[in-house]
Amino acid sequence: MKDLTQTDAEALIAKLGANAREAASVLAEATAERKHAALIGAADAIIASESAILDANAQDMRFAEEKGLSPAMLDRLSLDPSRIRAMADGLRSVAEQADPVGRVLAEWDRPNGLHIQRVATPLGVIGVIYESRPNVTADAAALALKSGNAVILRGGSESLHSSEAIHQALVSGLRQANLPETAIQLVPTRDREAVAAMLRAQGLIDVIIPRGGKGLVGLVQSEARVPVFAHLEGICHVYADRDADPDKARRVVLNAKTRRTGICGAAECLLIDREFFAKHGPVLVQDLLDAGVEVRADGELSQIAGTIPAEPSDFGQEFLDKIIAAKLVDGVGEAIDHIRRYGSGHTESILTENDATAERFFKGLDSAILMRNASTQFADGGEFGMGAEIGIATGKMHARGPVGAEQLTSFKYIVTGDGTIRS
């Protein structure tokens, strides 16, 4: 969908960016109480606008059906009263979190009497580019506002009406709290040129967070001139070590793969130590087969009835489905080598009772999240106790792992002296 010229799109984003920058300077100084009030006001307004939101969503659904969207996409797009309540609850839960701005992150004294504090500040302006789920409008805006940032939201073109109706409710919360309405802005066009302009908006947008499939995230990562918090894929590994407790291993492997297969923390590859396999047999693979998982097995493992032989391309693949790649390895060293080669730096879990082996796994890998005797499905801001997340990042810079309100802050140094001069 392209009608805007590049110049038009850049002018539009420049205008939204200037509004956002102005709002951000107000938000940076806003009290915790006022941000809390805006979020609670927005939650109330979401509930009060239920029928308007449902009408807007119905319009989007008709359009999407005409366009022939897949049932999965239609499901992501669709809203009902319970999903609307969940959005309002999400806003309330973020409202009740501790305010991340102004926290003293570190402080120390210098021999010359200077007192130095590192204090959390907002990042500034956050751009969020997402696909069909309209609830991202509320979730992303809530975390941005909590952390004192202005946000520019560019929802999927399919969800434009739904997003607009939700945006209205959010703005009503801002208005009630006497905060600038431009603290939360929605890009008012379906035109894709606007996305391209956001990606180039250095100086206007401080960080871009893409929410969606690999196509969207890959595009954003390769084109953006603005910093990006994202993960491209969640190719999560579970490694069952020779010193694993077999009961714990069975429980964790099954949960890591099957609890929900479509999320980024779902396991995509099972590595089994040869000694574990010799001692305990094919239990881990059998459990998966019994649960209806397609096991693409390498080497000896493919002799287990019900598995299918793995192709080389099955390793390093994000299935997001009831499919798993499986392979025998010679100990933790080979597991580490495999994960370094095929992993995506998201989340990996080792199953072992051996502290030294776990330590080696933790040291040898540099994924954002490393686990021991726990399901990779815990890779989630809510499960980490962060209250909510805007996504999971695998970059090395700034925010890594689940990105909650705290991760949307930067810091500044406050240095206090008493007429102190440098010699």
Next chain:
Amino acid sequence: MKDLTQTDAEALIAKLGANAREAASVLAEATAERKHAALIGAADAIIASESAILDANAQDMRFAEEKGLSPAMLDRLSLDPSRIRAMADGLRSVAEQADPVGRVLAEWDRPNGLHIQRVATPLGVIGVIYESRPNVTADAAALALKSGNAVILRGGSESLHSSEAIHQALVSGLRQANLPETAIQLVPTRDREAVAAMLRAQGLIDVIIPRGGKGLVGLVQSEARVPVFAHLEGICHVYADRDADPDKARRVVLNAKTRRTGICGAAECLLIDREFFAKHGPVLVQDLLDAGVEVRADGELSQIAGTIPAEPSDFGQEFLDKIIAAKLVDGVGEAIDHIRRYGSGHTESILTENDATAERFFKGLDSAILMRNASTQFADGGEFGMGAEIGIATGKMHARGPVGAEQLTSFKYIVTGDGTIRS
């Protein structure tokens, strides 16, 4: 200087990048003792190679004189026994710092029994692009090594022989500690195409740190596809509030401007509250004039004998010289507005005995460093107690303010359960 094609330069950086990545994976697991040994070994080797380093430097100096470099540039380039000793001392001082890798930055328990730790890890591969000072070779390599990162150094073309001789000493330290020699690599060419290839080396280099003048930093900031830690300019402001103690104010203003005028923390603009001026007269300006500073004064201030009238372009200018812009303002609000408009986000200092006014200054501004009753010349990693710095950053992402070894780390999450699964 261009002989390499773009393809050649990219192949060269790809090779250095692959070496660095391999070295980085060894460094990430290296013990604190081994990194310490490599730094001490390098310091000893620097001292032992004094004559070789001085010979190489003499060669660079001859070349630079033929090229007609300015006396200031020649001074930055030149080495003598005391500068060589200072380099070795710098390496020893970084060696003695606490190891920043593996620190537990935060840890907490979840109700389901999971224990979560956030643990510091190296960033990976750091690219440093610098101008004529050959000592940056040792300083940057030391901080990178301490923080477990591999480094690719691209020194000024004028200092190539000096940098090579210093690099030899650093490599000898790595060798003695049995760490990979490719942990510290020097780009072996004067060709500028190599810089361009570094700036595009996404995936090979994790962060670029430019050290040099505005021309270099501006180029890096605008062209880099890799994250950059840098500041473009240090347009530092000092604001003398109505509630300033006049003695402290005189001491700090004079020091902030005159201690060293060529560093990024030197004050470039003095803002004086009208009430302070009415009460205490022109003392602050007079002190500067007496110290031989050219005061470019706005409005009434220009009536002080010895000042010269300010042009609009004097505000927001980084003089790096015995020159300062000066202006009267109506209180802290106008000072904040002025600094927001003309500052570069580096360092600003307020002189006041009034806590509420200081608080307003700290809240209203978002420079990397904000000070009270202290000289802006303290904007320095050493003065902050970080031991050493690789530079000062004004970006909002990741590292901000002085960048020491700690700021060259990222983190990962270590999650420990007991067969814990997600419901």
